[in-house]
Amino acid sequence: SRMTDELGIQAVRIINYDASNARADQTEPIIEIMTGAIEAKSSQEVQLTIEHEALHRVTAVNGWEESAEIRHAFAVLKGYSEQDLDTVMSEGGIPYDDFNQDYQNKIFFSFINEVNFFGKGGGHSRGNVSEFITSFTHTLLEPNALQRRLQGTVELHDDFGETTTTLTQSDKLQIIKGCELTLEAMNQATQRLTAAGKSMKKEQQ
Numbered sequence: 001s002r003m004t005d006e007l008g009i010q011a012v013r014i015i016n017y018d019a020s021n022a023r024a025d026q027t028e029p030i031i032e033i034m035t036g037a038i039e040a041k042s043s044q045e046v047q048l049t050i051e052h053e054a055l056h057r058v059t060a061v062n063g064w065e066e067s068a069e070i071r072h073a074f075a076v077l078k079g080y081s082e083q084d085l086d087t088v089m090s091e092g093g094i095p096y097d098d099f100n101q102d103y104q105n106k107i108f109f110s111f112i113n114e115v116n117f118f119g120k121g122g123g124h125s126r127g128n129v130s131e132f133i134t135s136f137t138h139t140l141l142e143p144n145a146l147q148r149r150l151q152g153t154v155e156l157h158d159d160f161g162e163t164t165t166t167l168t169q170s171d172k173l174q175i176i177k178g179c180e181l182t183l184e185a186m187n188q189a190t191q192r193l194t195a196a197g198k199s200m201k202k203e204q205q
Contacts, residue, residue, distance in 0.1 A: 009054055014038065020122075024053040048114050048121035051141070055134045064137075065092060065130045067189035073181050074129045079104030093128025107171045108178030110156045112136050117149065136182050146179065 013032045022033035031053050038046055059065050068089060075088040087094055094100075103109075103126060110116055112135050113123030125135040139145065150172050155164040167175075 009050075012050060022049050022053045024056045042120065044118075045120045048118055048138075052114060052121065052123070052134060052138055055137050056130065059130065059133045059137060062190065063193045064133050064186060064189055067185075067193065069185040069189040069192070070133055070182075071129050073185035074132050077105045077108065077178055077181065078126065088129065092130060098124055098127035098131075105174060105178055107156065107165075107167065108175050110165075111149075111175050112139050112178075114138060116156045117145065118142075133182075133186075136179075150175065 009031055010029045011031075013030050015032055015034050017034045017036065019034045019036040022031065022037050024031055031050050033046070033049065033053075037049055041049075064070050071089050071092060072085075075085045080088060080094075084094055106126075109126040109132075112125050114121030114135060115123055117123075117135075117139050123131075123135045123138075125132045150167075154167040154172070156167065157164055165171075
């Protein structure tokens with residue numbers, strides 16, 4: 001896989017358990033994937049799942065999941081109240097918010113889910129900051145895909161793949177604005193964290 005090679009993932013561990021789940025090991029360069037996430041799935045779907053889990057390592061190592069800039073962008077995009085904003089800034093998400101259907105920019109969050117952006121896989125970017133920035137980073141693997149995907153007729157599947165929505169020009173504008181806000185937050189976070197890292201190295205010398 002393109003991502004597992006670049007990240008130095010050494011192995012994919014298959015666990016015999018009937019659950020559609022996978023995760024990146026936090027102590028070893030290993031991806032664990034349950035048999036339920038493999039059975040009746042295409043090779044592309046399995047690859048996308050593995051890439052998604054590998055990207056959780058990228059977002060964690062880069063400090064994006066805990067960055068104030070990206071947490072704030074997530075909260076703004078979801079339209080959280082001031083109280084919920086405080087929770088997201090400190091905790092990275094609202095407990096069980098994955099089940100909440102009352103939030104803003106639904107089209108944007110749905111668009112960056114792997115099932116829609118790549119046409120396969122899953123994705124629940126609305127759930128918390130970790131899932132949000134991981135799925136968004138996944139879309140960046142295909143730098144020309146955003147423009148290509150927004151041309152012509154675009155349909156989004158719901159979480160269960162049962163219904164589709166054909167995007168309007170207003171929907172597409174929402175997606176572009178969401179991408180711009182997120183990219184700016186990533187850029188600001190990276191600049192700040194890079195500067196902090198350089199400062200720390202100087203102090204240690």
